[in-house]
Each structure stands twice: as C-alpha cells, then as structure tokens.
Amino acid sequence: MDRIPILKMGSALLVTIQVDMQDRLAMALEEDLTTRIAQTGARGVLIDISSLEIVDSFIGRMLDSIAAVSRLLDARTVVVGMRPAVAITLVELGLTLTGVATALDVERGMALLGERIAGAEGFDAGDIL
Amino acid sequence: MPVTSSDTMEIRTSDDIVRVRQKVRDLAVGIGLGLVDQTKIVTAASEIARNTLDYGGGGTARVEVIEEGFRRGVRVTFEDEGPGIADVTRAMQDGFTTGGGLGLGLSGAKRLSNEFSIQSAVGVGTRIMIARWKSG
Ligand SMILES: Nc1ncnc2c1ncn2[C@@H]1O[C@H](COP(=O)(O)OP(=O)(O)OP(=O)(O)O)[C@@H](O)[C@H]1O
Numbered sequence: 001m002d003r004i005p006i007l008k009m010g011s012a013l014l015v016t017i018q019v020d021m022q023d024r025l026a027m028a029l030e031e032d033l034t035t036r037i038a039q040t041g042a043r044g045v046l047i048d049i050s051s052l053e054i055v056d057s058f059i060g061r062m063l064d065s066i067a068a069v070s071r072l073l074d075a076r077t078v079v080v081g082m083r084p085a086v087a088i089t090l091v092e093l094g095l096t097l098t099g100v101a102t103a104l105d106v107e108r109g110m111a112l113l114g115e116r117i118a119g120a121e122g123f124d125a126g127d128i129l
Numbered sequence: 130m131p132v133t134s135s136d137t138m139e140i141r142t143s144d145d146i147v148r149v150r151q152k153v154r155d156l157a158v159g160i161g162l163g164l165v166d167q168t169k170i171v172t173a174a175s176e177i178a179r180n181t182l183d184y185g186g187g188g189t190a191r192v193e194v195i196e197e198g199f200r201r202g203v204r205v206t207f208e209d210e211g212p213g214i215a216d217v218t219r220a221m222q223d224g225f226t227t228g229g230g231l232g233l234g235l236s237g238a239k240r241l242s243n244e245f246s247i248q249s250a251v252g253v254g255t256r257i258m259i260a261r262w263k264s265g
C-alpha cells in the first residue's frame with residue numbers, strides 16, 4: 001500500500017498531502033505520524049494541504065484527530081496552505097476545525113511552530129528553575 | 130428539465146467516492162462554474178457519496194448537467210437500497226449522527242447546494258439529490 005511521505009525538518013515533521021487522497025491513505029497517515037512522533041520526539045507537525053481541492057468532513061475529522069493525538073504526544077500541529085475556496089466551503093459546511101492551528105504557508109507554519117515550541121520550552125525551563 | 134449529459138456511477142468502495150468527486154468537478158468546470166461554486170458542489174457530493182457507502186451499504190450516483198432556460202447546472206442523485214432513515218428531519222440537523230461522525234454531512238451538503246431533496250424509507254433505501262446552478 002502507498003504511504004504519504006513524512007519528512008523531518010529540524011524538530012518538526014512535514015507532511016505534504018497529495019491531490020485527492022484516498023481514505024485508507026488518510027487513515028494510514030494518522031498511524032504513521034503518531035509512530036514517527038514517538039520515534040523522533042518531534043515537537044511539531046506541519047500538514048501541507050495546498051494541493052487539496054476539497055476538504056470534506058472525513059478529511060476535516062482526520063486533521064482534527066491528528067492534532068489531538070499529536071498534542072497528547074507533546075507535538076503541535078499546524079495545517080498550512082488551505083486554499084481560499086476550501087476555507088469558504090468548510091465554514092459553510094459547518095466545519096471550523098477549531099482544534100487545529102493554521103498558517104498560510106509552510107514558512108509561516110514553521111515560524112508558528114517555532115514560537116510555540118520555544119514558548120513551551122521557555123515555560124518548562126522556568127518551571128525547573 | 131433538459132438533461133444534456135448523464136453518467137451513472139457505482140459507489141462500492143471509498144475509491145469510488147474519489148471518482149464521483151472527479152466527475153462532478155469535471156462537469157462543474159465544463160459548464161463554467163466558478164472555483165468556489167465548484168468546490169461547494171464537489172464537497173457536497175463527497176459528503177453524500179460517503180453516506181451512501183457508509184450507511185446505505187453502497188449505491189449509485191447519477192451525475193448530470195441540467196438546463197433550465199438559459200442557465201445550466203450540475204445535479205447529482207444518489208440512490209441506495211440500504212436501511213433508510215427513520216427520522217429525516219432529525220438526520221438533517223447539524224450534529225445528528227448514528228455513526229460517530231460530526232453529523233454535518235447532510236445539513237452541510239444542503240447548505241452547499243442550490244437544490245437539495247431527500248427521500249428515504251426504512252427498509253427500502255434513500256435517494257438524495259443535490260444541484261448547483263451557474264449563477265449569472
Ligand atoms: N444513505 C443513508 N442511509 C441510511 N442512513 C443515512 C444515510 N445517510 C445518512 N444517514 C443517517 O443520517 C445521519 C446523519 O448523516 P450526516 O452525513 O449528516 O452525518 P454523519 O455521516 O453521521 O457524520 P459526518 O457526515 O459529519 O461525518 C447518519 O449518522 C445516518 O444515521
């Protein structure tokens with residue numbers, strides 16, 4: 001079975017979702033990602049959906065659940081590159097993805113992750129001191 | 130209402146949902162629907178196709194280009210011979226689900242379409258029609 005490639009970028013994992021992902025691919029992604037987070041100790045996950053022409057409730061739920069599971073493994077998820085037409089449609093569908101952080105592109109997503117990771121680490125350090 | 134193109138597709142696996150989406154997209158592009166309208170009707174079709182597979186046990190999607198006067202639209206009619214829906218009014222409400230979903234598929238698909246109709250009978254099956262017109 002095909003797998004969606006997961007790349008490591010510093011302390012983050014980057015996933016680029018290809019056009020019209022099939023359901024079983026989406027399900028495998030969730031599993032693969034959690035395994036990789038645990039293996040690598042990644043602190044962040046970037047999911048690039050810029051090639052997705054639509055996001056329906058199935059994909060929306062997958063994004064939400066990846067974000068929730070990653071959080072439990074101490075990694076933050078940022079979904080990047082949502083197309084404007086997809087955003088408009090998602091809101092009308094009623095899916096606002098409240099549990100998922102978003103950024104316009106990979107660069108901004110990395111910046112956002114950097115802030116969060118740094119912020120969290122600063123907080124931890126303060127706790128120890 | 131004149132129908133200028135019609136294709137009936139099987140929905141048996143989740144790959145079929147991808148094919149239905151692509152067909153709807155092709156017809157929507159073909160009649161010149163704008164990008165946002167395309168995205169809306171393809172997303173609505175994806176929701177109903179998934180319900181047809183998950184709850185209806187599979188079925189068919191008839192994907193058509195329709196005409197009325199000078200305007201054209203894309204219409205998709207989903208049919209299954211599954212268990213049917215006992216209370217359609219409730220099923221149409223945001224958040225109602227029997228499948229552990231978000232309960233947004235039916236209500237969302239209706240919002241994303243210009244036309245929507247649903248007929249369902251317990252033990253007989255379900256038929257849902259969605260359509261989107263090219264505006265102006
Ligand atoms: N074709 C069908 N046959 C039988 N029951 C159906 C069918 N389509 C929908 N239903 C019923 O209507 C309910 C609502 O459907 P809807 O698509 O709105 O939500 P969902 O599929 O449960 O969740 P979501 O679509 O948000 O993932 C379903 O849970 C199911 O009980």
Ligand SMILES: [Mg+2]
Pocket residue numbers: 176179180230233234235
């Ligand atoms: Mg549904």
